[in-house]
Amino acid sequence: MSAPLHPPFVPLDFERLAPAEMLRRARELRAELARRRSVRHFAPDPLPEGLLEECLLTAGSAPSGAHRQPWTFVVVRDPELKRRIREAAEEEERKLYEERISDEWRAALAPLGTDANKPFLEIAPALIVVFRRAHELENGEKRANYYTQESVGLACGFLLAALHHAGLATLTHTPSPMGFLSELLERPENERPFLLIPVGYPAAGCEVPNLERKSLAEISLWR
Numbered sequence: 001m002s003a004p005l006h007p008p009f010v011p012l013d014f015e016r017l018a019p020a021e022m023l024r025r026a027r028e029l030r031a032e033l034a035r036r037r038s039v040r041h042f043a044p045d046p047l048p049e050g051l052l053e054e055c056l057l058t059a060g061s062a063p064s065g066a067h068r069q070p071w072t073f074v075v076v077r078d079p080e081l082k083r084r085i086r087e088a089a090e091e092e093e094r095k096l097y098e099e100r101i102s103d104e105w106r107a108a109l110a111p112l113g114t115d116a117n118k119p120f121l122e123i124a125p126a127l128i129v130v131f132r133r134a135h136e137l138e139n140g141e142k143r144a145n146y147y148t149q150e151s152v153g154l155a156c157g158f159l160l161a162a163l164h165h166a167g168l169a170t171l172t173h174t175p176s177p178m179g180f181l182s183e184l185l186e187r188p189e190n191e192r193p194f195l196l197i198p199v200g201y202p203a204a205g206c207e208v209p210n211l212e213r214k215s216l217a218e219i220s221l222w223r
C-alpha cells in the first residue's frame with residue numbers, strides 16, 4: 001500500500017439556506033458594514049475583557065497561501081509604548097507631509113483632513129500592529145511563505161469587519177515608512193510591518209469626512 005497523497009479530509013461544515021434567508025443575511029451584513037468608517041478621534045475608555053482575542057481569532061481564520069497563516073498581530077496597550085510609537089510615527093509623517101508627498105497625493109488626501117499629528121496613537125486604548133511574515137525561520141533555515149501580501153490583506157479585512165461587528169471603531173493607519181515598528185516592537189527580520197490599526201470607541205462628537213461609496217455599476221461588470 002502506498003501512502004495517501006494528502007492527509008485525511010474531514011466533512012465540510014456547511015448549511016444550505018433558503019434563498020429569502022440568504023438575501024436577508026446579505027442585506028443585513030451590507031447595512032452593518034456600510035456603517036463602518038475610518039475613525040481618527042478615539043475615546044480613551046478601555047475595551048471589554050476578551051473582545052480583541054475573539055476578533056484576532058476571526059482575523060486568523062482568513063484564507064492564506066498554502067495555509068501558512070503568515071501574520072503576527074501585536075496588541076499594544078502599554079501607554080509608554082504607545083507614546084513611543086506616536087513619537088516615531090509623527091517624526092516620519094512630518095517628513096512625509098513636508099517633503100516626500102507629491103502635489104497629487106496632497107490633493108488626494110485633502111478631503112480626509114489628515115496631517116502629521118497622530119494623537120490617536122496615544123489616546124486609542126489599543127493599537128493592533130499587523131506584521132506580514134515574509135518567510136519563516138526554522139532552526140536558522142528559511143521556509144517560504146506564499147502570497148503573503150494577499151493573505152495578510154485578507155486577514156486585515158476580516159479583522160476590521162470583526163472589530164466593527166463587535167462595536168468598536170478602527171483606523172487603517174500606514175505611517176510611512178513603518179520600519180520603526182519593527183524596532184520598537186522587537187520583531188525579527190522575517191516579519192514586516194503591514195498595517196497599524198488603532199482600536200477603540202469613537203470620541204464623543206466624533207466626525208468623519210462626508211464620503212460617498214461607488215455604486216454597484218461603478219464597481220462591477222456582469223457578463
Ligand code: IYR
Pocket residue numbers: 093096109112114115116173174175176
Ligand atoms: N500616512 C499618512 C498619509 C495618508 C495616506 C493615505 I493613502 C491615506 O488614505 C491617509 C493618510 C497619514 O496617516 O496621515
